[in-house]
Amino acid sequence: MLPVHILPELGQVTLILALLVAVSQAAMPLAGAQRGRDSWMAIARPAAYLQLVLVALAFAILTHAFVVQDFSLRYVATNSNSLLPMQYRFSAVWGAHEGSLLLWALILATWTGLVARFSQRLPAAVISRVLGVMGLVSVGFLSFLIFTSNPFARLLPAAAEGRDVNPLLQDPGLIIHPPMLYIGYVGFVVPFAFAIAALLDGRVDARWLRWTRPWTNIAWGFLTLGIALGSWWAYYELGWGGWWFWDPVENASFMPWLAGAALLHSQAVTEKRGSFRAWTLLLAIATFSLSLLGTFLVRSGVLTSVHAFASDPARGLFILIFLGLVIGGSLLLYALRAPGTDGDAASAGTPFVAASRETLLLANNLLLVAACGMVLLGTLYPLLADALGLGKISVGPPYFALLFVLLMAPLVLLLPFGPLTRWQREQISRPLAMLLPWAGLALGIGIAAFFLAPYGRWKVAAGLVGAAWIVAGTLRFVWTRFSASGNRFTAEMLGMTLAHTGVAVFLVGALLVEGLAQQRELALRPGQAVELGRYVFRLEGVERLQGPNYIADRGSVRVLRDDAPLTTLHPERRSYASGGQVMTEAGIAPGINRDLYVALGEPLGGGAWAVRVHIKPFVRWIWAGALLMALGGFVTAGDRRFRTARNRVAADSELEPASGFNVDDLQPEVVRR
């Protein structure tokens, strides 16, 4: 039996071993693939599994230290406390820098293990390069952990009591938010590794691309869930009632999401039609680079953000160098090896004319990438201005909101056309004729909403027009598939339908809550009430309450609708025992068509309390829309085509027919290679 008190040292050794395994997982298979040595390439899979086991062991040891409250570890002592409830001891593992990096490494190792496991039918040289590139990324993160952010560093003598995890993070939403986000971030390493492998090999094979598509979809789905959870958490935990702040840390996760959404669509084109090859590779590199940039922005503390924690400049420098190597290296490789620059037909894919589904997907990509670039510029501009000596500035949310709406409006307009338009060549009048009645319907709904809405007319009308247009257009596509005989409705189409419907649901939520939300902020004495719309909120009283590791002032707010009692809300203001931080817990009455939201501020003297009351119409639709989008990603990943594709030996030049329906008026397929 191993003495328990040396476990952290064992964790340290495990991490170092994992680094060594990662080095060999990177070096040997990459060199082997280049020189055609089978025995070197054979190292890739076992090394990937071994690395997963080692990192998982290290993670388990750190978790154990939190559960048993080993305050002789500096990381545990600064991020835990003997009063901390058990479920938060698990989430405290990733509550700060070192542990969240270890979680990063664990998720990376897990993705690597899964790739190793589910790639049996790929050629040895391809999978060796892919696992080798993933090994390189792992080397970067594990050395970052070991050299600058060791979670197993001892604190001697041991602290008698821990400093406690940041109270903001003591919340069920925050238990799963970081893992979801990281699964998404790190998942983009799979298309990235495939892009690098393809560049090293000098060929972009439709078969491998088909193999990576489900991985991209799953990663993007998790990233969507992670961002939605973060937004939901900010909504109920920060007490401001907002759901998106265009904060640098939010932007950091939103950029890879936008690039990833573009990548999903571009990958589909390349896989089915052979076009956009170089662009797909570049997007795969960009998406993963943005994930790394996001980690850098959050972890280095270079940006002022409500999410930023105290951080160490040495760490920022390390990530910056790592980022430079990854982005610089892959872009250099791209510049040297990208396909399509020599103009040969094989790398350009099937030709298409301006009126075709390819063009629509190109527009989708340009808009999403432009939005991503706009967010990137707004996020980095303060850094840039500071470096150029232009003063300390910040970029306000109106910048992002205005440009995002301008860029997304054409996307919403074009979205229903995409699935209804044929590949390669289309008469513009055909999809227009199919969609015209639905455009009329959407406009009608919008006009009605404009005159019925009590205020915020433009936002309400725009939200409903956009949502109705997308839902109707998407249903039109579904109907086309079902009405014509002999057409299959594949999982991929179902996924697309779900995700596009998610966009519509999100639009309803986002624009209706912006247009119709009501808010009052005022001083209330017990017995006093405030009226907002049809609702009356009466502060009944405020009592003292003892929690496990905090003392709370708990308000009781009676809510009446049209003078009939509806519910009683209990907003809290918690003061945590260690560190004395104060936290707001909003009292929320959720509903499908509106949330009632009460937050308790500070005591104002004379028995009065600062109270903030919101009515948030349709706010839940924002997260419901995100859920649908994520679900769409997962369903698409489950398409049979991606699984059976591995069995086809001669699938190399196989392309999807130019249209799912009505193929008679098309030119013959261009046969490649």
Added chain:
Amino acid sequence: MNPVRQRRLWLVLAVVVAAAIATTLVAMALQRNVAYLYTPSEVLRGEAGERARFRLGGMVEGGSFRRAEGSMQAHFRVDDGDATLPVVYTGILPDLFREKQAVIATGRMQGGVFVAEQVLAKHDETYMPKEVADKMGVAHKKHDVQTPADKAGTQ
């Protein structure tokens, strides 16, 4: 022109047009929505003068916070070690707002008083926003405030 060339031409044109529109819009939107950060002594020297809306950064002066009983209007002074500026804010202050801690307020000057629309304090009570730390330079040492750099050194 063959279809491949033609398509490329369209692609390049689309990218150039999109980039031009995007650059113009971004430049315009940035110009309007950028807020500069100033410390009280810079404001008193008139450096923030011509910009109506800006961010004021510094420490909340000890003992300066007052609020009339039962009122939402809060008065406090922001200090950068060399000068102080009175601030008025109506509304709920952030949970971490405390005297002798870093704060960033967004708003404008009205008759010698900074009228804040928004007040930001930070998650972590020992954390000082980097830009405020940079701006205050030596000043923060007078107040015995830990900056991220000090913190890293003592860990």
